[in-house]
Amino acid sequence: MGSGLTYIRKKQFERAQFYFCKVNDFIKTQLERPQSDDDPRRDDLRLLTLIFYTAYYYALQDQLTTSDELIETG
Numbered sequence: 001m002g003s004g005l006t007y008i009r010k011k012q013f014e015r016a017q018f019y020f021c022k023v024n025d026f027i028k029t030q031l032e033r034p035q036s037d038d039d040p041r042r043d044d045l046r047l048l049t050l051i052f053y054t055a056y057y058y059a060l061q062d063q064l065t066t067s068d069e070l071i072e073t074g
Contacts, residue, residue: 020057048074
């Protein structure tokens with residue numbers, strides 16, 4: 001995700017898209033995995049950070065539906 005943020009700062013949104021698509025796929029995968037009481041998610045803050053920046057990217061791209069979905073997920 002760091003590379004994607006760097007490309008956003010340089011206003012190279014097409015290059016940033018590659019990274020944020022990967023991050024979005026990772027978020028979906030993490031949310032779909034089963035959670036047991038014995039193994040609570042320990043990466044919740046990390047996941048929230050990924051959701052925040054990915055939602056920010058999609059908002060910059062005027063993909064507000066996707067951005068809003070991510071925010072609701074968070």
